[in-house]
Amino acid sequence: MRSYQNVEFGHTLRDTDMLDPKPTGDEVVIAVKAAGVCHSDLHIWEGGFDLGGGRKLTLKDRGVQLPLTLGHETAGEILSIGPNVTDRQVGEMCLVYPWIGCGVCRICRDGHENLCMKPRCLGIHCDGGYSDQLVVPHSKYLLPLEGLDPVASAPLACSGVTTYSALKKLGSIIRDEPVLVIGAGGLGLMCVSILKAMDGKGAVVVDIDERHRDAAIAAGAIAAIDGAGPDALERIAAAFSEPCKAAIDLVGSPSTAALAFDSLARGGKLVMVGLFGGAAPWSLPLIPMKAATIAGSYTGNLSETKELLDLARSGAVPNIPIQKRPLSDASEALEGLKAGRVVGRVVLTP
Numbered sequence: 001m002r003s004y005q006n007v008e009f010g011h012t013l014r015d016t017d018m019l020d021p022k023p024t025g026d027e028v029v030i031a032v033k034a035a036g037v038c039h040s041d042l043h044i045w046e047g048g049f050d051l052g053g054g055r056k057l058t059l060k061d062r063g064v065q066l067p068l069t070l071g072h073e074t075a076g077e078i079l080s081i082g083p084n085v086t087d088r089q090v091g092e093m094c095l096v097y098p099w100i101g102c103g104v105c106r107i108c109r110d111g112h113e114n115l116c117m118k119p120r121c122l123g124i125h126c127d128g129g130y131s132d133q134l135v136v137p138h139s140k141y142l143l144p145l146e147g148l149d150p151v152a153s154a155p156l157a158c159s160g161v162t163t164y165s166a167l168k169k170l171g172s173i174i175r176d177e178p179v180l181v182i183g184a185g186g187l188g189l190m191c192v193s194i195l196k197a198m199d200g201k202g203a204v205v206v207d208i209d210e211r212h213r214d215a216a217i218a219a220g221a222i223a224a225i226d227g228a229g230p231d232a233l234e235r236i237a238a239a240f241s242e243p244c245k246a247a248i249d250l251v252g253s254p255s256t257a258a259l260a261f262d263s264l265a266r267g268g269k270l271v272m273v274g275l276f277g278g279a280a281p282w283s284l285p286l287i288p289m290k291a292a293t294i295a296g297s298y299t300g301n302l303s304e305t306k307e308l309l310d311l312a313r314s315g316a317v318p319n320i321p322i323q324k325r326p327l328s329d330a331s332e333a334l335e336g337l338k339a340g341r342v343v344g345r346v347v348l349t350p
């Protein structure tokens with residue numbers, strides 16, 4: 001099999017030829033048909049996150065060992081199954097759930113493997129989908145696509161379920177009032193579409209890039225506001241008929257988090273999703289005075305991913321713009337994403 005591996009953080013991925021995997025036990029090997037290039041791949045590729053104040057969270061310190069094949073938005077066709085697998089068949093087209101935990105701790109047993117303290121996530125801790133073949137440790141992580149297009153569906157495994165889970169954390173208010181969505185990259189466009197599919201009132205989107213704002217409007221956003229404008233706060237307020245009660249920050253920088261928090265009305269909720277980096281910009285007394293809730297959301301769990309696939313199968317999730325590129329373009333795709341040249345999602349196709 002041919003894989004594109006991270007051999008040194010931040011360097012060009014290495015085109016690696018390896019022996020084809022043979023599944024044992026519960027394992028399943030899939031032939032990759034689509035591998036989404038996600039913004040978090042940039043952090044995984046570069047080896048860390050900026051915690052602000054000069055501090056860094058390095059993946060090396062968190063036990064991530066190289067070489068490693070990137071890619072956690074993978075869809076493909078089952079190529080071979082281990083002897084214990086009885087619920088999946090060769091030839092089935094599936095989405096791969098990548099947020100795998102230890103499987104035995106309380107968090108995993110409660111169904112939140114994405115929050116496990118001993119993660120085995122595909123494309124982060126174990127080899128992922130920037131490859132023509134992928135070993136999935138258990139068939140339960142394979143969700144049949146049943147007619148959905150693998151290229152269009154691959155991003156549901158990360159950007160899709162991440163935004164779906166973040167929107168769910170806002171509760172029923174999303175059906176009554178618009179949500180402030182900061183960031184209109186791949187995640188933001190997905191958020192606008194999924195909010196619509198969830199019968200949401202709509203999204204007021206903020207992005208500093210005009211092309212991203214145009215894409216958000218095309219995806220159905222109520223308004224798209226330049227977050228770098230001096231009057232951003234006023235323009236956000238003007239886009240809401242009632243003061244904003246629900247916001248999602250898909251960027252996660254000090255300036256976006258500040259803008260989202262400052263836009264919130266009393267009793268509002270901000271869900272932090274983006275991993276851009278930096279330290280919290282909020283004034284502590286304003287958190288109680290506003291009675292604000294600030295919640296974090298990290299990917300989504302297996303059952304949320306199944307719910308999202310059902311939603312997509314119902315036809316309610318419109319596709320975000322996708323640029324198909326050959327697998328061999330993996331490094332260039334990451335460079336393009338880093339330089340902000342990508343609108344929508346790049347999906348690698350082996």
Ligand SMILES: [Zn+2]
Pocket residue numbers: 038039040041072158159
């Ligand atoms: Zn991702």
Ligand SMILES: [Zn+2]
Pocket residue numbers: 101102103104105106107108109113116117118
């Ligand atoms: Zn666990």
